[in-house]
Amino acid sequence: MNNIANTIIELIVNNHPGVMSHITGLFTRQAFNLEGILCGKIEDGSKSRMYLLVNDDDRLEQIIKQIEKLYDVLEITVQKDYDHTIFNRLHEIIMSDR
Amino acid sequence: MLAGAFFTYIEGVIMKYSGAEITIKLLEKEGIDIITGIPGGTNLPLYSALAKSKIRHILARHEQGAGFMSHGMARSTGETAVCFACSGPGATNLLTAIADAKMDSVPIIAITGQVPSSLIGTDAFQEVDIYGITIPITKHNFLIRSAEELLRIIPEAFRIASEGRPGPVLIDIPKDVQLEMIEIESFDRSFEEDDLPIYIDEVEIKKAARMINRSRKPVLYAGGGIILSGAEDMLLNFSHKSSIPVASTLMGLGCFPSSDDMFIGMLGMHGQRYTNYIMREADLILAFGVRFDDRATGKVKEFCPNAKIIHIDIDGAEMNKIKKADIAIQGDIKQAIKQLLPLIEHNDRKEWTETIMDMREKHPISKTTKHDEQLPKAIIKKIGGFAGEDTIITTDVGQHQMWVAQCYPFSKPRTLLTSGGLGTMGFGFPAAIGASLANPGKKVICFSGDGSFLMNIQELSTLYELKLDIKIIIFNNRHLGLVRQQQEYFYGKEYIASQFYCKTDFAKIGEGFGIESYDLEMAENPFLTLEKTIKKEGPVLINIPLAPEENVTPMVAPGCANYEMIGGEINE
Ligand SMILES: Cc1ncc(C[n+]2csc(CCOP(=O)(O)OP(=O)(O)O)c2C)c(N)n1
Numbered sequence: 001m002n003n004i005a006n007t008i009i010e011l012i013v014n015n016h017p018g019v020m021s022h023i024t025g026l027f028t029r030q031a032f033n034l035e036g037i038l039c040g041k042i043e044d045g046s047k048s049r050m051y052l053l054v055n056d057d058d059r060l061e062q063i064i065k066q067i068e069k070l071y072d073v074l075e076i077t078v079q080k081d082y083d084h085t086i087f088n089r090l091h092e093i094i095m096s097d098r
Numbered sequence: 099m100l101a102g103a104f105f106t107y108i109e110g111v112i113m114k115y116s117g118a119e120i121t122i123k124l125l126e127k128e129g130i131d132i133i134t135g136i137p138g139g140t141n142l143p144l145y146s147a148l149a150k151s152k153i154r155h156i157l158a159r160h161e162q163g164a165g166f167m168s169h170g171m172a173r174s175t176g177e178t179a180v181c182f183a184c185s186g187p188g189a190t191n192l193l194t195a196i197a198d199a200k201m202d203s204v205p206i207i208a209i210t211g212q213v214p215s216s217l218i219g220t221d222a223f224q225e226v227d228i229y230g231i232t233i234p235i236t237k238h239n240f241l242i243r244s245a246e247e248l249l250r251i252i253p254e255a256f257r258i259a260s261e262g263r264p265g266p267v268l269i270d271i272p273k274d275v276q277l278e279m280i281e282i283e284s285f286d287r288s289f290e291e292d293d294l295p296i297y298i299d300e301v302e303i304k305k306a307a308r309m310i311n312r313s314r315k316p317v318l319y320a321g322g323g324i325i326l327s328g329a330e331d332m333l334l335n336f337s338h339k340s341s342i343p344v345a346s347t348l349m350g351l352g353c354f355p356s357s358d359d360m361f362i363g364m365l366g367m368h369g370q371r372y373t374n375y376i377m378r379e380a381d382l383i384l385a386f387g388v389r390f391d392d393r394a395t396g397k398v399k400e401f402c403p404n405a406k407i408i409h410i411d412i413d414g415a416e417m418n419k420i421k422k423a424d425i426a427i428q429g430d431i432k433q434a435i436k437q438l439l440p441l442i443e444h445n446d447r448k449e450w451t452e453t454i455m456d457m458r459e460k461h462p463i464s465k466t467t468k469h470d471e472q473l474p475k476a477i478i479k480k481i482g483g484f485a486g487e488d489t490i491i492t493t494d495v496g497q498h499q500m501w502v503a504q505c506y507p508f509s510k511p512r513t514l515l516t517s518g519g520l521g522t523m524g525f526g527f528p529a530a531i532g533a534s535l536a537n538p539g540k541k542v543i544c545f546s547g548d549g550s551f552l553m554n555i556q557e558l559s560t561l562y563e564l565k566l567d568i569k570i571i572i573f574n575n576r577h578l579g580l581v582r583q584q585q586e587y588f589y590g591k592e593y594i595a596s597q598f599y600c601k602t603d604f605a606k607i608g609e610g611f612g613i614e615s616y617d618l619e620m621a622e623n624p625f626l627t628l629e630k631t632i633k634k635e636g637p638v639l640i641n642i643p644l645a646p647e648e649n650v651t652p653m654v655a656p657g658c659a660n661y662e663m664i665g666g667e668i669n670e
């Protein structure tokens with residue numbers, strides 16, 4: 001996978017319309033690009049697991065603190081050395097012009 | 099249903115309620131006794147339920163007015179306040195008040211009507227995505243999808259608005275949800291009172307105490323957080339025990355008695371010369387309940403360049419956001435000071451106290467000449483002299499706001515209500531109405547400018563109906579004064595769009611609304627008229643003509659360091 005993104009933010013969030021806006025809004029506000037988003041429901045569907053692929057940056061600390069404060073965010077983990085494979089397959093699909 | 103028996107229900111007997119009735123019932127349960135707002139098609143079911151409630155409704159004349167009235171209630175009491183608006187324009191008119199509450203950490207709940215769920219997303223009449231629009235300006239927001247959800251979300255909204263760092267919550271309720279009938283057995287919710295302050299890690303507190311005890315020139319930089327946590331008495335003890343001078347932010351004014359020897363004034367862009375100089379000298383800054391706002395710090399790199407920093411705030415996201423702290427502690431400031439106090443050594447800091455006295459002598463509060471004080475400042479001090487320490491002051495935004503901040507003798511928390519973070523013109527007057535509603539028996543004085551007052555002047559009509567003990571003082575320079583001042587200082591005196599070419603007769607306008615009004619231009623003895631009219635009960639409007647050239651000094655140019663001040667010298 002060919003980009004410089006090297007950090008993954010893994011979130012467990014409540015699953016309802018609007019949650020994504022709350023999260024992406026924090027990035028929009030700081031003009032901070034999201035390199036990849038992977039999201040799917042877990043358990044009974046009332047929650048989702050979300051992976052955000054981002055570049056490491058000075059502003060990341062502030063964004064993470066703001067994400068932690070979001071009402072619908074239940075858990076957050078930040079991985080600096082992420083498991084490439086999570087996004088690799090996704091990347092293939094996106095690149096493969098189908 | 100029997101009239102008057104609307105909300106009585108018998109335990110164990112299942113009754114049917116509409117979403118609107120549930121909402122009002124839950125607001126009653128939260129202790130709400132006043133709601134400000136304006137009705138419209140999409141919130142009429144809520145109003146219909148309100149008609150049968152003991153909650154009093156205050157009809158504003160503009161939703162922004164309703165929003166800022168709720169600020170007045172919340173800011174003056176610390177309790178969450180509620181405002182209503184209909185969908186579309188009603189909701190968008192609330193936006194400025196919501197954003198203002200986010201910036202200044204004010205617990206308000208805005209409840210908006212929304213078009214029926216089936217019409218959402220169809221560009222229906224008066225449909226606007228207020229949920230989407232308010233994401234960045236609320237602490238949290240909700241779009242309700244069923245009457246059932248209200249039972250959980252309304253109490254949750256109150257918890258969110260007031261818990262930790264307070265802030266605004268918006269609840270958008272589609273009309274069909276307001277009308278939906280559901281069976282309810284009991285409104286009693288399981289209470290989880292976990293309000294006990296969280297104990298702060300003793301290791302961090304000990305480190306901080308050691309740093310304070312070792313410091314030779316500490317300064318307290320105190321902010322709105324002190325007031326929000328009710329830590330003013332703790333702060334006073336703390337400052338006195340270790341002889342630490344207190345500089346306040348705009349939002350912190352009132353957290354420390356301005357007459358106390360340890361008080362060194364407001365810091366920052368319009369702080370006094372000595373205040374900013376003392377900050378620069380400091381070897382330790384105790385940043386308590388503050389967020390290093392640019393108006394307070396000036397150029398951040400040069401803010402207190404010689405000082406270590408201990409930052410304590412309830413919001414972890416404020417730690418190291420602007421300025422890296424040597425010790426950063428997340429927690430309730432009252433709890434933090436309580437734990438710090440026994441570890442702090444008694445110290446009279448003779449040398450430091452003398453330096454401070456010396457600076458105060460050399461760079462005292464500015465006067466236009468050696469003898470005469472600027473007229474607006476003289477008026478503000480005069481009023482401060484007889485108003486009494488419980489009087490609540492509200493301001494609008496501009497030069498008049500800064501004059502009030504610089505020289506009104508605040509001595510109690512929640513006696514200054516001002517739009518700090520957002521700096522919203524039009525804030526002061528509706529906030530005064532809210533403050534007066536929530537504090538019967540207390541006098542409220544609103545200091546405004548002619549520009550700001552025009553932005554919510556329609557609420558004179560509301561004031562007339564309510565007959566509250568509010569005094570409106572308009573400093574009328576026929577300019578957007580602070581804009582004119584910036585054009586004078588920083589734009590080569592190229593004045594554009596900062597002057598009003600009309601001479602508005604505010605006294606006549608006031609009378610037109612039925613409000614007793616005065617114009618001091620006509621008064622034989624202006625100061626006497628001022629005192630007599632302010633001491634009266636009931637609403638009064640007073641217009642005070644000012645020369646447009648009266649500037650607020652000192653002033654730090656935006657982007658400059660705090661020690662680089664323009665004006666404010668004794669021999670100017
Ligand atoms: C809603 C809003 N619009 C614009 C501004 C920008 N602004 C800041 S101060 C000011 C002038 C205020 O004039 P006035 O209320 O007459 O007070 P003065 O400075 O003359 O005391 C303006 C336009 C603002 N703060 N708020």
